[in-house]
Amino acid sequence: MYALVDCNNFYASCERVFRPELIGKPIVVLSNNDGAVIARSNEAKEIGIPMGAVAFQYEQMFREHQVEVFSANFALYGDMSHRVMSILQQFAPEMEIYSIDEAFLLFKGCEKFDLKVLGDKMVSQVRQWTGIPISVGFAPSKALAKVANRIAKKYPVQTNSCHIIQSEESRLKALKWLKIEDVWGVGRQHAKRLCHVGVKTAFDFTQLSDAWVRRNMSVLGVRLKHDLLGIPTIQMEEVNPKKSITTSRSFERNLVEFEEVKERVVTFMVMCAEKLRKQNSCCNSFYLFLKTNSHRQDLEQYRGATLVNLPYPSNSTLELVHFATEALKTIFRKGFRYKKAGVIIMDFIPEDKVQLTLFENSNPRHHELMKTLDEVNTKLGQQKIKLASQDQRRVWKMKQEKKSPSYTTKVQDLINIVV
DNA sequence: TCTGGGGTCCTAGGACCC
DNA sequence: TCTGGGGTCCTAGGACCC
Numbered sequence: 001m002y003a004l005v006d007c008n009n010f011y012a013s014c015e016r017v018f019r020p021e022l023i024g025k026p027i028v029v030l031s032n033n034d035g036a037v038i039a040r041s042n043e044a045k046e047i048g049i050p051m052g053a054v055a056f057q058y059e060q061m062f063r064e065h066q067v068e069v070f071s072a073n074f075a076l077y078g079d080m081s082h083r084v085m086s087i088l089q090q091f092a093p094e095m096e097i098y099s100i101d102e103a104f105l106l107f108k109g110c111e112k113f114d115l116k117v118l119g120d121k122m123v124s125q126v127r128q129w130t131g132i133p134i135s136v137g138f139a140p141s142k143a144l145a146k147v148a149n150r151i152a153k154k155y156p157v158q159t160n161s162c163h164i165i166q167s168e169e170s171r172l173k174a175l176k177w178l179k180i181e182d183v184w185g186v187g188r189q190h191a192k193r194l195c196h197v198g199v200k201t202a203f204d205f206t207q208l209s210d211a212w213v214r215r216n217m218s219v220l221g222v223r224l225k226h227d228l229l230g231i232p233t234i235q236m237e238e239v240n241p242k243k244s245i246t247t248s249r250s251f252e253r254n255l256v257e258f259e260e261v262k263e264r265v266v267t268f269m270v271m272c273a274e275k276l277r278k279q280n281s282c283c284n285s286f287y288l289f290l291k292t293n294s295h296r297q298d299l300e301q302y303r304g305a306t307l308v309n310l311p312y313p314s315n316s317t318l319e320l321v322h323f324a325t326e327a328l329k330t331i332f333r334k335g336f337r338y339k340k341a342g343v344i345i346m347d348f349i350p351e352d353k354v355q356l357t358l359f360e361n362s363n364p365r366h367h368e369l370m371k372t373l374d375e376v377n378t379k380l381g382q383q384k385i386k387l388a389s390q391d392q393r394r395v396w397k398m399k400q401e402k403k404s405p406s407y408t409t410k411v412q413d414l415i416n417i418v419v
Numbered sequence: 420t421c422t423g424g425g426g427t428c429c430t431a432g433g434a435c436c437c
Numbered sequence: 438t439c440t441g442g443g444g445t446c447c448t449a450g451g452a453c454c455c
Contacts, residue, residue: 055422099454099455190453220428220452246426250422295422340423
């Protein structure tokens with residue numbers, strides 16, 4: 001049996017752990033630059049605030065219902081996620097961390113255990129040790145565990161936040177209950193097409209022929225169908241090193257000057273390179289893009305992008321920044337108002353398996369330099385040592401007016417308890 | 420004024436090989 | 438009437454996830 005464990009309204013719940021007076025009150029968490037709603041407490045959902053709501057369009061609603069608004073605090077969420085995962089790990093022989101707030105557990109060889117008892121214990125222990133509410137779904141396949149989890153989340157009182165799909169009867173009942181657009185792996189496009197052929201529920205989907213599903217939804221669709229039939233087909237996945245690393249941001253205002261954009265692009269590449277070294281890889285190529293604000297029909301639009309193949313694999317910040325700056329020169333056009341840019345590094349190889357080239361290679365002296373740089377920045381805080389080409393004035397420029405303290409990752413932000 | 424960020428996988432079609 | 442057959446690799450675009 002598999003379990004899918006999912007934290008309820010995760011970001012909102014994290015904020016609530018340290019502000020217990022907000023229990024029962026509507027909370028929303030905003031994206032970077034305080035742009036859009038990316039998490040909502042149940043109370044906020046009930047008021048009718050949709051996912052992705054644009055913050056400035058909902059200001060009045062926030063005021064009217066006294067919605068507590070938070071800027072995203074990813075340091076807090078990442079740390080809370082880590083705590084939850086480390087507790088879950090103790091319950092099953094195998095775990096796959098699927099996202100910041102979800103994990104699959106595989107209970108291989110645990111046939112003697114009473115899953116309901118185990119599930120209840122997960123819920124109460126995570127709640128007690130971290131303050132985060134979770135839901136648990138058990139089933140014979142990953143896709144069905146997702147379904148079971150949804151039921152647990154939808155009916156927390158009846159299920160005690162833990163639902164099990166094991167019998168054929170419970171499987172059919174669950175699939176007939178689940179709308180097709182809510183099935184894991186069925187997005188908007190597939191839902192539309194499925195609707196056209198009369199598929200309304202997950203059960204209807206399982207009645208389609210493999211051939212039709214293969215033709216219209218590729219092998220992924222076929223795997224999903226079998227998983228929903230109760231034949232475990234979607235496997236547990238190992239934690240693989242990343243295949244690409246992205247750093248991109250919308251700017252808090254439009255940027256016009258090359259130098260301004262360059263500063264940002266350099267910083268994005270610095271951040272990518274740090275993550276790249278953390279997984280002990282070098283990259284062979286990167287993609288650089290910049291764009292104007294596509295929401296503004298009144299302004300002239302431009303999207304520039306370029307794929308750069310490096311002459312040699314590298315993870316040196318100095319080298320990568322150099323190539324990024326050169327690449328930016330080729331796509332930057334004067335006269336546009338830029339709203340967003342980003343760097344995606346890819347084609348990784350392990351650091352210790354770099355093939356030397358005949359004419360040009362990564363500067364070997366950079367290796368030690370980067371090691372020292374990473375050590376200093378780890379010890380003394382991010383961006384303590386910067387390149388001259390980065391912006392020297394401030395680290396964060398994003399609009400983040402309602403950010404909560406980093407309660408669990410910064411000593412200055414620890415909560416005080418007065419007895 | 421104001422609209423997120425970071426990933427993965429699959430497929431079709433073109434270019435190329437012998 | 439008829440124009441070989443069997444491959445690989447790469448890329449862009451589309452779909453999905455959180």
